[in-house]
Amino acid sequence: MIIDLEQFIANEQPYWDELQAMLTTLEQRTGHQLDLNAVKRFNYLYQRTASDLARISTFSAEPTTRRYLENLVARAYAEIHEARQVRSRFQFGLWALQTFPQTFRRHIRAFQMTVLMTMIGCAFGALVVATDAPAKGVILPFDHLHGSPSDRVADEESVTEDRMKGHRSEFSAQLMANNIRVSITALALGITWGLGTLVLLFYNGVILGAVALDYVLSGETVFLLGWLLPHGSIEIPAILLAGQAGLVLAHALIGFGSEHTLRERFRLVSPDLVTLIAGVAIMLVWAGLIEAFFSQYHEPFLPYSLKIAFGATELVLLCIYLVRVGRDDKGGARASAALGTAGATS
Amino acid sequence: MITDLRRRITIETPEGVSFTIYLAGPFTRFLAWLVDCLVLQAAAWFVLSIIGPSTMLFGNVSTALMILFYFASSFAYRIGMEWRFRGQTLGKRLLRLRVVDSSGLRLQLNQIVIRNLVRVVDAMPVFYFVGGLSMLINKRHQRLGDLAANCVVTCLPENGAPDFDQVLPGKYNSFRDYPHIEGRLRQQVSPQEADLLVQALLRRDGLDASKRVQLYRELADHFREKAAFPDGATAGITDEQYLRNVVDSVFRGRR
Incomplete structure (x- = not known):
């Protein structure tokens, strides 16, 4: 259950911003590959943001933040759970x-x-x-x-x-x-x-x-x-x-x-x-x-x-x-x- | 797991977290399509102004290029833009729409190509009658191209986290001096009521001044009935400040 909303956002916002930046890079550069450390960090940020979403969802009175987090989690989910191969270069x-x-x-x-x-x-x-x-x-x-x-x-x-x-x-x-x-x-x-x-x-x-x-x-x-x-x-x-x-x-x-x-x-x-x-x-x-x-x-x-x-x-x-x-x-x-x-x- | 509801899809991730994709309605999509048509017309006009004079020099080669441009641009523009900008053309970008995989996965080039090729059937017989009908019937507002490509068109939220300075009190909350009444207030306020209150405060600047005063008065009266604070806590504060104090007490106090 949440939580001091202001404090919660203040604590978590840097992680959300970092995830947002990584997603923007991935989305703008088709075929861009992350190295192992970046993948680990990306997965950590995804898990953390998903957890934040779960926490804020239990308190349904804040729809704007929830939608913002849903959007972040949805974008990260698409990157992490996509198992279909993408060829980087068409031959x-x-x-x-x-x-x-x-x-x-x-x-x-x-x-x-x-x-x-x-x-x-x-x-x-x-x-x-x-x-x-x-x-x-x-x-x-x-x-x-x-x-x-x-x-x-x-x-x-x-x-x-x-x-x-x-x-x-x-x-x-x-x-x-x-x-x-x-x-x-x-x-x-x-x-x-x-x-x-x-x-x-x-x-x-x-x-x-x-x-x-x-x-x-x-x-x-x-x-x-x-x-x-x-x-x-x-x-x-x-x-x-x-x-x-x-x-x-x-x-x-x-x-x-x-x-x-x-x-x-x-x-x-x-x-x-x-x-x-x-x-x-x-x-x-x-x-x-x-x-x-x-x-x-x-x-x-x-x-x-x-x-x-x-x-x-x-x-x-x-x-x-x-x-x-x-x-x-x-x-x-x-x-x-x-x-x-x-x-x-x- | 994917749950379909009207205008939204809820996806549960393997981590056990659910998120919702909000679907775009036919009217918003029509507006985005209209913008894209204007963009294509502008591009055609631009190319015509460049190639047109060259017909004097190169004759039918220039005309051939124009024919091919007109034909290719109608497909290439949408496919190219949706691939490059992850499901967004200029029209969709403007209207904050995005094509996404219906399972929440990353959109593939194959999907983009198919949804844009099947467009020729959606556009039949005129003005996207078939596609429009399909969108009205389908729970996910999919035209036939979206169905064949496993795509949906979603609405995107505003960029960035919301501005909480708009909501929280900004000055001393006199209700905090009465924690037992605050507790009763939190118990009485439902999530839907709290949601309504937050929305009313977030949209403050968009409301007409007289309507805002009236709305805030009605809301304040409603929340006064939930828990009565003594005069010492409410004396001299406006209805708006009363509501901000309520938000502060409800949100800050939930632990």
């Missing part, structure tokens, strides 16, 4: 060679589901175009896809000057921003128990299937591959990976077959979600550059064979990267050794 090489592909493989079921949903969308889009061609104008959001594919190909191949000249960077930036926004939405919609993510993937599939069959039926398959493959071989998997992240979030929310609580499940998947969406963003920056600076050029500027070969190579390399890189501990150890680090990060 891109380690992340790219291990963390990202490993994370992708860890949630392969979710990826398979995104592929399945997109394929269903593709089939639906193709069916619509095959059975009701005028409906193309309703399901395709871009005006330049509403006309005849053959007319468009003839138009693209007849140009003698660079249509993209003076607009490439701007177009590329717009593509990057738009695609990354769509990917973030695909991830975020996972919070709707995955329904929003699945709808978005289905709709993307509808557009893809409708466009693809439209061009195939018009005999423009080579143009289609030359146009879509260079950027699509990265962009489409990127959207699928974003959908994968959305479904991982949805699985954490639903918790089917998990023994963890909702908060634990969210806590467990959060590093994987950030890893996946970061990888997606990088992929989409690359796809945006390729689409603006390469995909929009057709014969006679660029031979379709070259564009198709480029796109196919990208796709094969991406598959190898996602399936093989960082696959075993030896590989991980080699990558760690090569980067001068130790241990896996995922």
